[in-house]
Amino acid sequence: MFSDITFYVKGNTIEVNEQDFLLGELTESCMNINDDQFHEIYFSFEKLKKEFPTELPEQEEYDKLKEEIFRIDSLLRVHKIFQVLGTPIETIKSYFENKSVLESWDMFCQLCNEYNGIIIDIYSFNVTINRFITQWIRNLKKCSPDDYAAAYYDFLFSPLAYKYIVNPLYDEGFIYSNTEFLSSLNLVPRETIEGSGKYVIAEYYHTSILQSFLKIDYLKGLMAGHSIRKCEHCKRFFLVTNGYKTRFCDKPSLEDPKFTCKQIAYRKTHTRDSNDNNPKYQTYKKAVHRIMRSCQRGTITEDVRDRLLSKAEAIYHTSATSPKYSDHEFEEQMSSDNLYKLCSIEPPKRGRPKAVKNENG
Template identity: 25%
Template structure:
């Protein structure tokens, strides 16, 4: 059977198959650390919305636990509405965004149907037990997402971003320093409801083995670690740590601000997404172009070219030269610049003299005269 099959991921349980430096979720392969990095791209507004709906459900849980039959049934409508709003927001967060939302909506249909009322009101009923576990998960998952996002963003900004190398050893040292820092844990104590779904470097999980078809060799079978998580934050923490072990870590793009996963020892500043500054380029391409422009500014050939062309434009703006002379002078300056970039001897010996302002104008006037000659 293929990797990631029969995981039965749902609102209460998440499952991940791990093989080498890859993870499998619902039969799809990702690099280790993928979900930990992707969660950091969930907008703060979405996380606040999740926590708000989760907070409403936590109050409804208390009321339902103490309510008599009539009050209990009356409270169900509001509780279901809160759950539906929560699911709408949660399905924008990975890995929930990859799961079957219809399955969860069907669960709500069954739980809140009149046919379930009697079972929900029986103290020892399995249906009642499942119902309250579902509600507890509903207000816990948003807090787990928020707590992990706060911790991982702090880790990336304060530690990972400063590393000289992005290898397992350097990641391990960064994790040790961050997660043993008094500043870090003081910050985590200040997050909303810090005791529910707290961040920890020892996530709660269960593991087993499954046997699956080798991802590349169909005739071979491999042992695969299957991990089970009853808490969302444990899923993300494990994915972060497993990724770091394999040299994978989140990094924030200097161009668009998106978090992306690095999977080698390189020190990338930019992602491969579309650059917000120019939709024709990726952030990586745009960053390379801007770096080249910055380097060009320091190049002596470009410095002189920039000085002369700025003067030509100012002379034109002040009416000292005509449109025709301006265009020809700029053409001459560009031609001399390109020649100097291609010929080091010319750049060292003849370029500065030819780029004198009056020399450029003389060459431009000569071009105009030739073009206008009958």
């Protein structure tokens, strides 16, 4: 049931239903429920509420109500966050097929109430954080956890906060709550990634409120240096993990999926992110520097250096000309372990090589 969301925060990742995601990744998915998609969900549910009977319905009317809530559920499940968290009806859909109106009506009413809460939370969170991102995060001169925290403080306690933060005064029936509804919070040892053999003391949470989950995922992400930005070209939200103020996302373009949105934006406007704000370029630059330093220390030969540099350049070229790698995936591709593996080279031992003693010394 959706009323039982359990998850673990582990450093810069979050574990949900035995799957690991970067902090902010599932929030990004929720925020990419665009206006048209939300309006279809919202107005479909409002229509269902208006037609909701005050007394126990006849079977035919009940079947129509069930079909409509199933359809609303399918609209939610298009989005990654609800594929991961599940939805209220996911585990009990078959229950309604085998029960009479009398047996299942109370359960159905409870189910509809849960969808009502989900829809309220999507609107309240998405609209509020959209304003925070576009009017606070976007204008930061520096992007670090300290800067993100200060921006969120200024946002919450701004004299005009009542206009920016969704509240019942301006948005009837909707509210961005400053109180997190958590059933429990514990600290438990947890493997960073299943099978890695590495452990952290993870924060275990249990909640039944979507908004509480989203705020923990998003705000913990800010404290890990992750930020969600809005692409100036396609208007989709995307996750940035290294504090770069990149203007365009690296998702497959809506116009031509063979290219990234960033590449299409440059073709149209001849405007590109500076290298200082280009995550892939900065990752590539760090990889080159790392390889060169290893050669200078004598831990790898010039031949190995050249092979690694050639492989890094080839991967960078692929990422710069196609949507094959997201920024995070490209960072993993450029890791030392992966480059050595791709070149079939045994990684050198850590540290400087021992100096050779002079036999005459």
